[in-house]
Amino acid sequence: MGYKSKTIILAVVAFLLALLYIFYDLSGNIEYILPRRSIKVFAIILTGGAIAFATVVFMTITNNRILTPSVLGLDSLYMLIQTFIVFIFGANTLAMMSGEINYLISIGFMVLFSLLLYQFLFRGEKNNIYFLLLIGMILGTFFGSFTDFMQVLIDPNEFMIAQDRMFASINNVNTDLVYLSVIIIALVMAYFMRFYKYLDVIALGKDEAINLGVPYDYVVKRLLIIVAVLISVSTALIGPITFLGLLVVNLAYELMKTYRHFYIILSSVFISMIALLGGQFIVEKVFTFNTTISVIINFIGGIYFIFLLLKENKKW
Numbered sequence: 001m002g003y004k005s006k007t008i009i010l011a012v013v014a015f016l017l018a019l020l021y022i023f024y025d026l027s028g029n030i031e032y033i034l035p036r037r038s039i040k041v042f043a044i045i046l047t048g049g050a051i052a053f054a055t056v057v058f059m060t061i062t063n064n065r066i067l068t069p070s071v072l073g074l075d076s077l078y079m080l081i082q083t084f085i086v087f088i089f090g091a092n093t094l095a096m097m098s099g100e101i102n103y104l105i106s107i108g109f110m111v112l113f114s115l116l117l118y119q120f121l122f123r124g125e126k127n128n129i130y131f132l133l134l135i136g137m138i139l140g141t142f143f144g145s146f147t148d149f150m151q152v153l154i155d156p157n158e159f160m161i162a163q164d165r166m167f168a169s170i171n172n173v174n175t176d177l178v179y180l181s182v183i184i185i186a187l188v189m190a191y192f193m194r195f196y197k198y199l200d201v202i203a204l205g206k207d208e209a210i211n212l213g214v215p216y217d218y219v220v221k222r223l224l225i226i227v228a229v230l231i232s233v234s235t236a237l238i239g240p241i242t243f244l245g246l247l248v249v250n251l252a253y254e255l256m257k258t259y260r261h262f263y264i265i266l267s268s269v270f271i272s273m274i275a276l277l278g279g280q281f282i283v284e285k286v287f288t289f290n291t292t293i294s295v296i297i298n299f300i301g302g303i304y305f306i307f308l309l310l311k312e313n314k315k316w
Contacts (some may be wrong), residue, residue: 055245073140244299
């Protein structure tokens with residue numbers, strides 16, 4: 001079966017899952033239920049697409065199928081921001097704060113952190129992407145530790161409110177935030193089209209890309225900014241889902257058996273939509289909201305991550 005056929009099948013499965021989620025057991029006040037389910041599906045498409053797309057680009061830059069944008073520490077920074085608001089201003093401030101303000105604060109700090117990190121690390125010629133990953137992992141660990149420290153000090157009732165922000169949730173997605181995310185993602189994608197042609201060449205490695213005429217440092221810096229914005233938008237919209245990108249992109253590579261980014265990106269986006277739609281359906285219909293989708297995705301993704309590590313270890 002060719003790349004096109006597999007991509008079409010994934011698209012059809014994602015479309016059918018979206019219809020199933022929207023129209024399954026549709027009874028009662030349809031005028032109220034239908035728009036809410038539709039906006040959830042739209043949020044899933046945006047989030048899944050952004051995470052999958054950013055992870056493909058990031059894996060191409062690092063030339064590693066185990067590393068994901070989460071190593072930059074953006075997920076940990078998001079949790080730190082939410083905890084810091086509760087720690088300084090109290091849980092009532094976080095509860096009363098409008099979704100748009102919290103969304104813009106979270107995105108603003110995460111993108112600003114990424115820009116400062118890139119500016120500092122790429123100032124010299126000797127610093128490379130692997131040094132960036134090392135610093136990102138260290139800062140991510142620091143953010144996580146500082147978050148835990150503040151959580152120990154705050155009131156247990158306030159901790160419960162902060163904890164709600166630390167798990168991905170599609171149930172209470174703000175409609176206005178979805179529309180705002182569409183605008184941001186559309187602008188980022190329009191900017192990305194300038195660099196799309198370089199992806200297949202960058203996947204060959206830095207030396208090969210430079211020899212083939214790619215302005216490597218210029219392109220990589222801007223692709224990293226695109227990755228940071230997409231991950232920031234998706235995390236601020238529904239919360240952190242650490243292993244989603246790792247899971248769907250590796251499944252796409254295994255399924256498509258190609259390094260052509262057009263098919264890898266499309267298949268990754270569709271698999272991500274399938275995983276989120278299927279996971280959210282299970283959360284609502286099977287577990288009756290007793291768990292969150294991030295728990296399911298991270299559980300499966302964590303097992304798959306261990307599998308990938310063992311698989312890579314055997315190659316050595």
